[in-house]
Amino acid sequence: METIPEMTQYITNFSLDDCAKGNQGFTRVLLQLFGFLGHGKSSFINTCKYVLEDGEYKTYADVRYSDGGRTKARITYPLTETLTLVDNRGCPTMNNYEKGEIFAQLGNLLPLDEKVIWPNVKKGVQYNNKKDFTLVDRIIQSENVVKSSDFIFPIFVYSVKNGISSADREELKTLLKTVTELTGIFPVVVLTYKTYPNMREVKSIFEDMGVEQIFPLENFTPEDHIKTRGRHEEVLRFFREVIKDIEFRMETIWNPERERQKRKTFLVNFVHEREMKIQNDYMKNQSREKEQKEKKESEKNKESNSWCILQ
Ligand SMILES: Nc1nc2c(ncn2[C@@H]2O[C@H](COP(=O)(O)OP(=O)(O)OP(=O)(O)O)[C@@H](O)[C@H]2O)c(=O)[nH]1
Numbered sequence: 001m002e003t004i005p006e007m008t009q010y011i012t013n014f015s016l017d018d019c020a021k022g023n024q025g026f027t028r029v030l031l032q033l034f035g036f037l038g039h040g041k042s043s044f045i046n047t048c049k050y051v052l053e054d055g056e057y058k059t060y061a062d063v064r065y066s067d068g069g070r071t072k073a074r075i076t077y078p079l080t081e082t083l084t085l086v087d088n089r090g091c092p093t094m095n096n097y098e099k100g101e102i103f104a105q106l107g108n109l110l111p112l113d114e115k116v117i118w119p120n121v122k123k124g125v126q127y128n129n130k131k132d133f134t135l136v137d138r139i140i141q142s143e144n145v146v147k148s149s150d151f152i153f154p155i156f157v158y159s160v161k162n163g164i165s166s167a168d169r170e171e172l173k174t175l176l177k178t179v180t181e182l183t184g185i186f187p188v189v190v191l192t193y194k195t196y197p198n199m200r201e202v203k204s205i206f207e208d209m210g211v212e213q214i215f216p217l218e219n220f221t222p223e224d225h226i227k228t229r230g231r232h233e234e235v236l237r238f239f240r241e242v243i244k245d246i247e248f249r250m251e252t253i254w255n256p257e258r259e260r261q262k263r264k265t266f267l268v269n270f271v272h273e274r275e276m277k278i279q280n281d282y283m284k285n286q287s288r289e290k291e292q293k294e295k296k297e298s299e300k301n302k303e304s305n306s307w308c309i310l311q
């Protein structure tokens, strides 16, 4: 299965019904793209559609970059009868608030095709600020809308152009590990801007993090979409490997509803632990401030006492 027509047929014909133990109640695969702002998620969707639908280059997913990020919603792009790409909103950094949102999107616990709003919570937020509990509320409200029959497959999109600082490595490793715990699948990594000189360095950093499947590629863009065999095959190989991963995962018995409940519990625990940490930090801070204040006051008292004795 190496030629372009063979690979294309394998991808377009792939159905969950043909997996070793049947579809087990799953009806489609959501290929969940996630990553930072402007790393090429939407361009990757356009690239996949261009290669698999074999027509003119079109911008299905909006790619022009603006300050707050271009993609502001979680939009689905059906690719074949079984495979649907999901363009999740890119986040500027990954603090614990944004991570909560990312995990809820990836866990398919929030509705699809709706606007995504990042929580505007600054560092040092008071523990009794209830703002963020709305994430759990939104998950509960979405219960009837999200489908357990969606098989979640996480795909992390990272631009080689960005490099990876040593400070970011641990952070990225933890992020990928958490997504694995949440979805039961180690995310596949797509490295965009493949022709940047540091591609091998970035790739080996991801390998060291334990990532098994890494696909460096140059996205097709409105400015550059001349189809070459190499670029076309790269995308097809990506899908072929993703499908093999799905087939492998489907060899195990899975219960779609139980999986969704597990993801929900995971997220509620994540939010709870985060809130507990904020609460602890807040309490510690309060008692530190109190101690400092008392210390200052007792020093002031000592000074005035010794002044009185001298008098
Ligand atoms: N040369 C080159 N340009 C790319 C590549 N991938 C993306 N771009 C360009 O990078 C810019 C950002 O790409 P997007 O696809 O909008 O990135 P995104 O991750 O969807 O961004 P947000 O939706 O804002 O999070 C666009 O101008 C793309 O044309 C690539 O592999 N090579």
Ligand SMILES: [Mg+2]
Pocket: 041, 042, 043, 062, 063, 070, 071, 087, 090
């Ligand atoms: Mg986008």
